[in-house]
Amino acid sequence: MTTYVFPGQGSQQKGMGQGLFEHYQHLTDQADHILGYSIKKLCTEKGYLDINQTQYTQPALYVVNAFSYLQRVEETGMKPDFAAGHSLGEYNALFAAGAFDFGTGLKLVKKRGDLMGRITGGGMAAVIGLHKEQVAEVLRKHHLHTIDVANMNTSHQIVISGQKQDIEKAGSVFESIKDVKLFHPLNVSGAFHSRYMDEAKREFEQFVDTFHFNPLSFPVISNVYAQPYIEEKLKETLSQQMNSTVKWNESIRFLMGRGETEFEEIGPGKVLTGLIQRIQKEEAPITDRNENVRSAEHKGHPDTLEGNAPGRSPSDRQRGLSNNQDEADLHSSSSTEKITAFSLGSAEFKEDYNLTYAYLAGGMYRGIASEKMVVNLAKAGMMGFFGTGGLKLSQIEEAIVSIQSELTQEQAYGINVVHNMKHPETEDKIIDLLIKRSVRNLEASAFLSVTPALVRFRAKGLRRGPNGKVISVNRIIAKLSRPEVAESFLSPAPESILQKLLAENKITSEEAVLLREIPAANDICVEADSGGHTDGGVAYSLMPAMTLLREEMMEKYRYHKKIRVGAAGGIGTPEAAMAAFVLGADFILTGSINQCTAEASTSDRVKDLLQQINVQDTVYAPAGDMFESGSKVQVLKKGVFFPARANKLHDLYQRYDSLSDIDQKTLTQIEEKYFKRSIDQVYEDIKSYQPLKEIEKAERNPKHKMALIFRWYFRYSSDLAIRGSGESKVDYQIHCGPALGAFNQWVKGTELENWRNRHVGEIGEKLMTETAQLLNAKIQSLFQSAL
Known part of the structure; x- marks a missing residue:
């Protein structure tokens, strides 16, 4: 059998990891975003940062150990039978066994290093x-x-x-x-693995509890107990490791008791190799625990660990601390750690979507939220959604293929799907494509209820974990602004839809059973007043109502996993983002501010207009895709006539039953000023792309024909803007909310004033960083005021 062992603090050295950072560039980039500094420079350049300081040592060793392991697996195509790590190295052993991904492990190690490094003397x-x-x-x-x-x-x-x-x-x-x-x-600054780490352990305990861990693919030997980890107690044991004795000698003897065992040290140096050789030479194997490890591998782990009361570390027992004392200490301790960009939002949300920041960017119509935008955000540790609305299926597929070719499996991206009330078959085709292309994250926009297409997407990949809980592969984030819509997505898929899909053989009976145990959406995003389709909601009212509804639905259906509530609409400054997080947002989602960036797939002329706007320069206009119902979108009004002309067309539609009822002067004005062509020419164009049944309906129903012709103007005005046509700049339809005006004022006088210097990933980082700084300042101010 093969056991991989990973070294801990003391094995660090300048120059370690040479060549690995370039080979795993995508993970190196992710590490830089999580840490806030260059991991490559830390490990390889003198005078950059002191690699021997605990807060830097631990992340450095974790990253180099992880890359060394990935390289070893690449070279051999094999994984070990067991893994163990000395202190910090235990995190690499758990990473190797699949307990968490690279980014999650690094976040844990960073926190651990910060906490342990803080305790000096x-x-x-x-x-x-x-x-x-x-x-x-x-x-x-x-x-x-x-x-x-x-x-x-x-x-x-x-x-x-x-x-x-x-x-x-x-x-x-x-x-x-x-x-x-x-x-x-030893050259250390703290009394590690002793009672003096109790405070750090208690704080880490709270931090690690916010993460979700996966089942281990092979046994990992715990430093605390010198036995395989019990998965149900993984978080607890990781926390105990900070103030408990590292039983390395006993761990190796336990592994020796498994029979012929080959040990291989993965990472810098050969410290552990020397220790193991000495143990093998001087010590006898421990063989009386084999039954326990067999149970761990094949039957599920034992309920208690040999020699220790459940839930208590050996160091706690030796000091005579009761569980009640532990709990009292936990509640009386206070953290001095400041809020950071990385700590904002739900840690579990970030872990589930493999994000560094609790920051998303919504999918803007007709691919304005482009492939470049999605890729840039993913590489910055955030997630963007490609905007599919108004695009052909072939265009959507090309975009997905392009995005997937640029990103690794660890980097997050999603696809936006806009509800198509009139043509549900279009929605079905997009879902088929997402399933075919293994797209995992979907942003559902403008849905009034759960649809069969969304349920099909949710169903694919569902399985039951070892603990009996449902594990989902495909995730839906529903963007909404009404409680009744939220309730639909917070409930399990409607039984009527399940029965319909079962009858059509579009889901299996097993999938139907699992769907009844989980909400229709993994998470929801509450959209207040925003660009594009909007109900004009007020965040201060919506967020408390939606978070309360979430709690009620969690209790009603007894879901095992928390549904996260995000905030969108009006977020363009640190003040707005701070308000969202204070209101309880687990993540934030931006929209309008991303349209005026280098990555947005719209014209330079549009961006030039948007760069100049203030908060008062947007207005509501009819929505082209829902023209007849009178739904509204928020659009740019400064420098364009589109809002006035769109409202005029909708007024005419409401007042008249056919074009023939409208006076000739008005029709001439529409042809010359709005359409720049005759109504007959417009109708011929409509025939070239509308389904035959729509044209047949128009021939029978004059009002429907009028609607089609007026709706053509919305398509035309959107095309003009995206192409940046000089034909009629005043007719540009540009979806936008006041958040961009606020953003423009925030960055005025800086490099970001010019949209050509604006990049979505950098904007997200700046927004999250300054939000954290603002929150810290506000908390300090409130604290001082209270004194």
Whole structure:
């Protein structure tokens, strides 16, 4: 059997990882976004950052260990039978076993390093020559009660941990003992794996609890218990590791007891290789725990760990702490860590979608939310949705293929689908395409209820996990602004739709069973007043109502996984984003501000217009795709006549039953000023793209014919804008909300004032970073005011 072992703190060295960063560039980029600095420079360049500082050491080792593992798997095509890691290295062992993805592991390690690095004044030292009982006796005899045993590396290499002055005092004591071959103080800033990490452990416990872990693909040996991880207690055990003894000697002996075992160190240096060789030479295998590991591999893990009460770390038991004391300490401790761009929003949401930031960008109509936009956001650790509305199926497929060719499996992207009330078959074809192309994330816009097409998408890939809970592969984020629509998406798929799809053999009976246990959408995004289709809702009213509804529906259906509620509409400044997060948003979604960027697939002329607007320069106009119903979209009014002309056409439609009822002067004005061609020419153009049944209906119904002809103007005005045509700039239809006006004022006088310097990923990072800074300032201000 093969066991991969991963080194921990102490194995770092400048120059480590050379060649790996370029080979795994996409993960290197992701690491840079998560950490906020260059991981390659940290590891390879002198004078950049101090790699020996704990907050930098741990992420550096995690990244290099992870890349080394991926390279080893590439070279051999094989994964190990077991994995273990020394302290920090245990995170790499869990990554290798699939407990979490690369980005999630790095977020955990970054937090761990920050917390452990914050606790200074401690020290550690290796005592070589005595076994653990002898070390414990020396500590007892000389009243060194403030020192803990941190690592049992081999039977005669024990590491102690405590306050620096106490470690210095212990040095003279151990050096006076004849069997001690060496007392070696370690170059660390903290008393790691000791009681002095209790506060860090409690804070980390809260942090790690916000993440979701996957089942392990092979056993990982825990430092705390020297046995395979119990998956149900993975989070708990990871937290305990911070203040518990690292039982490395016992872990290796346990693995030796599994029979013929080959150990391979993955990562920089050969520290663990030397320790393992010594253990193999000097120690006997532990064979009396084989039944436990067989149970872990084949039958599900045991309920308790040998020698320890459930839910308690050995260090807790040794100190005589009760569970009640632990809980009291947890509630009385306070965190001094500031809010960061990375900590905003739901950690579980970011983990599920593999995001660095809780930041999405909506899918703007006719591909204005372009492939470039989606790719740029994905590489920045965010997620964008390609805008499919108004595009042909072939154009959508080309875009998906292009996006997938640019991104790795770890980078997130999605496709926007706009509800097509009149032509549901179009919606079905898009869903077929998304399933065919293995698109996992869908943004559902303008839906008034759950549709069969959405249910089909949700159904694909559903399975039941080892714990009996439903695991979904395809995810839907429903963008909505009405409670009744939200309730539809927060409920399981309607039974009538399930029965219809079953009868048509479009879902299986097993999929139907699973669909009854989960909501129709994974998450919802509450859209307040915004560009494009909007109900003009007010975020301050909508968000509390929707989050309360979410809680009610979670309780009603007893879902095992939380549905996240995001905020959209009007978000273009840190102040707006701050308000969204304070109102309880698990993530934010921007729209209008992305239309005026280098990546937006609209004309330079449109961007030139948008760059100049303020918050008062938008207005409501009829929506072309829902013209007859009178639905509204928010559009640009500054410098264009489109809103006035669109409203005029809708007024005429409401007042008259046919074009022949309208006076000739008005018709002439429409032809010359609006259409720039005759109504007959417009109708001929309509015949070239509308389905035959629509034309037949128009011939029978004069009012329907009038609607088709008036709706042509909306298509025409949108084309003019996207192409940047000089034919009639005043007729540009540009969907936009006041958020862009606010954004323009925010960046005025900076490099971002010019849209050519605006890139969606950089905008997202800037917005999240300054939102975090603003929140910290506001909290500090409120705190001072309270004093």
